[in-house]
Amino acid sequence: MGKAWKRHIDRIFAQGLYKSVFYYVVTVGFDRIGIRCTHCFKHAGLLNLVPRDPERTFGSVASMSDWTERDLDVLCAYGGDALLADFQAAFSRRETCVVARVACDGVACVCWLTNNNRYIFSKESPCWIIQRCFTMPAHRGKRLYPQTLAYACELIRRECDDESPIFIECSAFNYSSIRGIRKAGFLLAGKVFEVCGRKVYRRAYATD
Helix, strand or coil: CCCCCCCCCHHHHHCHHHHHHHHHHHHHHHHHHCCEEEEEEEEECCCCCCCCCCCEEEEEEHHHHHHHHHHHHHHHHHHHHHHHHHHHHHHHHCCCCEEEEECCEEEEEEEEEHHHHCCCCCCCCCCCEEEEECCCCCCCCCHHHHHHHHHEEEHHHHHCCCCCCEEEEEEEECHHHHHHHHHCCCEEEEEEEEECEEEEEEHHHHHH
């Protein structure tokens, strides 16, 4: 069985058949034909909203040499050499990877932190964007995603000592991810509608 098919089967076992079919038909299907509706969320500033399980550890990774052998095995099994090459490119751009690990299983959730000075919902002032997040299929539906996002915000505020706004984007149809984002303390900041490359932005002024 190929890695791609294994990921699909793992998703079905973790999220159920209905949610998985909805994800592939709506989220993936619309994206393939160039129709996207993206919600942008801004962190409200409150920390420690999501209690963390003591069996889960959270940290940051700044280079490929920071990964353990177990980490690399898990990542390679999930996304192959292409994923590792993408990580290497991200580190070369000085991006920071936030990772959650579960005892015995290694890497369970990953997200990336990037600086941006021209983000439309930040009114082109400096901000942070959390992006390219994923949770290993076996760990989906276990509150690990909001816990990882909450840790990422703590990292920015406490270790980086940075009060710049923090944003994250998500497909409007990815309801499970949106629930996790809201649990981590994010509020809707705006929406982006895209059809065949043409974008329309709508700001949620209540979050200003």
